[in-house]
Amino acid sequence: MELPEADCVLVRHGEIGHKSEQVRRAMEERLATNLEAILTDRGIDGTVERQRTRLFVHTDEPGEATAAATDAFGVVSASPVIQVEPALDRICESLADVAGVCFDGGSFAIDARRAGPESAHEFSSKDIESNGGAAVWQTLEDAGFDPVVDLDDPDATFYVECRPDRAYVFTETRPGPGGLPVGTQEPVVVLLSGGIDSPVAAWKMLRRGCPVVPVYVDLGTYGGPDHQARAVATAEDLVTYAPNFEFDLRIASGGEMVERLAETVEETRMLSLRRFMLAVGEQTASSVDAVGIVTGEAIGQKSSQTSANLRVTDIAVDYPVFRPNLTEDKAEITNLARDIGTFEESTIPTGCNRVAPSLPETKATLEAVRAQEPDDLFEQAREVADRAEVVEI
Ligand code: ATP
Numbered sequence: 001m002e003l004p005e006a007d008c009v010l011v012r013h014g015e016i017g018h019k020s021e022q023v024r025r026a027m028e029e030r031l032a033t034n035l036e037a038i039l040t041d042r043g044i045d046g047t048v049e050r051q052r053t054r055l056f057v058h059t060d061e062p063g064e065a066t067a068a069a070t071d072a073f074g075v076v077s078a079s080p081v082i083q084v085e086p087a088l089d090r091i092c093e094s095l096a097d098v099a100g101v102c103f104d105g106g107s108f109a110i111d112a113r114r115a116g117p118e119s120a121h122e123f124s125s126k127d128i129e130s131n132g133g134a135a136v137w138q139t140l141e142d143a144g145f146d147p148v149v150d151l152d153d154p155d156a157t158f159y160v161e162c163r164p165d166r167a168y169v170f171t172e173t174r175p176g177p178g179g180l181p182v183g184t185q186e187p188v189v190v191l192l193s194g195g196i197d198s199p200v201a202a203w204k205m206l207r208r209g210c211p212v213v214p215v216y217v218d219l220g221t222y223g224g225p226d227h228q229a230r231a232v233a234t235a236e237d238l239v240t241y242a243p244n245f246e247f248d249l250r251i252a253s254g255g256e257m258v259e260r261l262a263e264t265v266e267e268t269r270m271l272s273l274r275r276f277m278l279a280v281g282e283q284t285a286s287s288v289d290a291v292g293i294v295t296g297e298a299i300g301q302k303s304s305q306t307s308a309n310l311r312v313t314d315i316a317v318d319y320p321v322f323r324p325n326l327t328e329d330k331a332e333i334t335n336l337a338r339d340i341g342t343f344e345e346s347t348i349p350t351g352c353n354r355v356a357p358s359l360p361e362t363k364a365t366l367e368a369v370r371a372q373e374p375d376d377l378f379e380q381a382r383e384v385a386d387r388a389e390v391v392e393i
């Protein structure tokens with residue numbers, strides 16, 4: 001049901017409300033700033049108003065603004081709303097108007113809630129529901145419907161949120177991503193291959209408030225321009241969720257090391273390559289003041305990602321390695337990639353060569369990995385990280 005004459009979007013957040021007063025304020029402010037940035041980035045006119053536990057976007061484009069708000073991390077849901085004076089008769093009138101335009105038969109219900117001190121209104125939420133229900137019923141009957149109230153499973157629900165200084169009438173609530181506003185946590189480096197998994201991992205870290213610094217390791221003859229272009233394209237998708245944060249992609253030259261590993265290391269080749277990449281991530285993290293390294297790995301998804309092998313790769317660095325996809329099935333990660341819009345770029349064919357050996361180790365020991373690994377692996381990693389090319393996103 002599209003709501004006619006909506007001129008505002010009511011934006012709800014969740015976890016922020018459980019924080020201490022001081023933290024809550026700072027996070028609400030951050031959310032408002034991020035929301036303004038998304039609106040501007042998408043060319044949507046709107047001003048953001050902050051109230052306790054809610055944000056409001058005043059706009060002539062409520063549909064577009066609601067879509068933008070439900071992409072902002074920290075937002076639990078958003079509704080296009082009509083604003084009315086917080087008086088019972090005005091609310092009932094508005095409900096009847098909305099029902100007159102939106103209703104197309106079947107049963108209906110009114111769902112009202114009141115916020116603020118008891119003294120703020122001379123009526124209760126139950127009063128809104130019963131008086132509003134009667135007003136809607138009358139309008140629908142006058143319009144030739146045979147209206148039925150069904151509180152359990154209505155075909156249409158008309159919602160009211162009545163606050164001390166204004167009331168809001170609406171017909172839908174669209175879910176947002178939840179999480180925390182980007183910028184309320186310290187940044188992390190993301191090893192972004194441009195495949196399906198790592199853009200999803202980056203999105204999940206953004207969702208918990210961490211700005212991300214993407215790093216792509218160029219695989220030389222094993223990768224190629226299309227492989228790199230995929231990483232750039234997914235970074236461009238991700239920045240739309242946090243356009244006020246820097247997203248420049250660092251490209252480190254890993255081609256030489258990949259070739260050396262392919263020539264000299266057999267079963268544990270991929271583990272040494274991951275260790276190299278983590279070390280590139282660590283060097284980058286220390287240079288940009290990030291606090292951890294993120295990968296798209298999930299337990300057992302590939303031989304390099306068995307629970308035993310993850311230990312051997314983790315040990316390569318002192319920084320924590322965050323793996324937000326750790327316990328997810330590939331299908332779940334793929335579904336999320338589709339939802340967040342990175343799937344298409346992630347699946348562009350790249351024609352790159354296979355680095356993995358035909359019989360990879362699935363239960364490596366650190367000793368076995370070290371025995372085959374080039375002595376200068378970490379030194380090289382630090383060097384290529386320091387020389388990384390920076391691509392503006
Ligand atoms: P993804 O896992 O991102 O879908 P993939 O399947 O090509 O890509 P994996 O072999 O599963 O890569 O690699 C595991 C993780 O290592 C990736 O999720 C990513 O975080 C990191 N990684 C792999 N290749 C690269 C690369 N060329 N540059 C940066 N990070 C990489």
Ligand code: MG
Nearest residue numbers: 195197296297
């Ligand atoms: Mg993967």
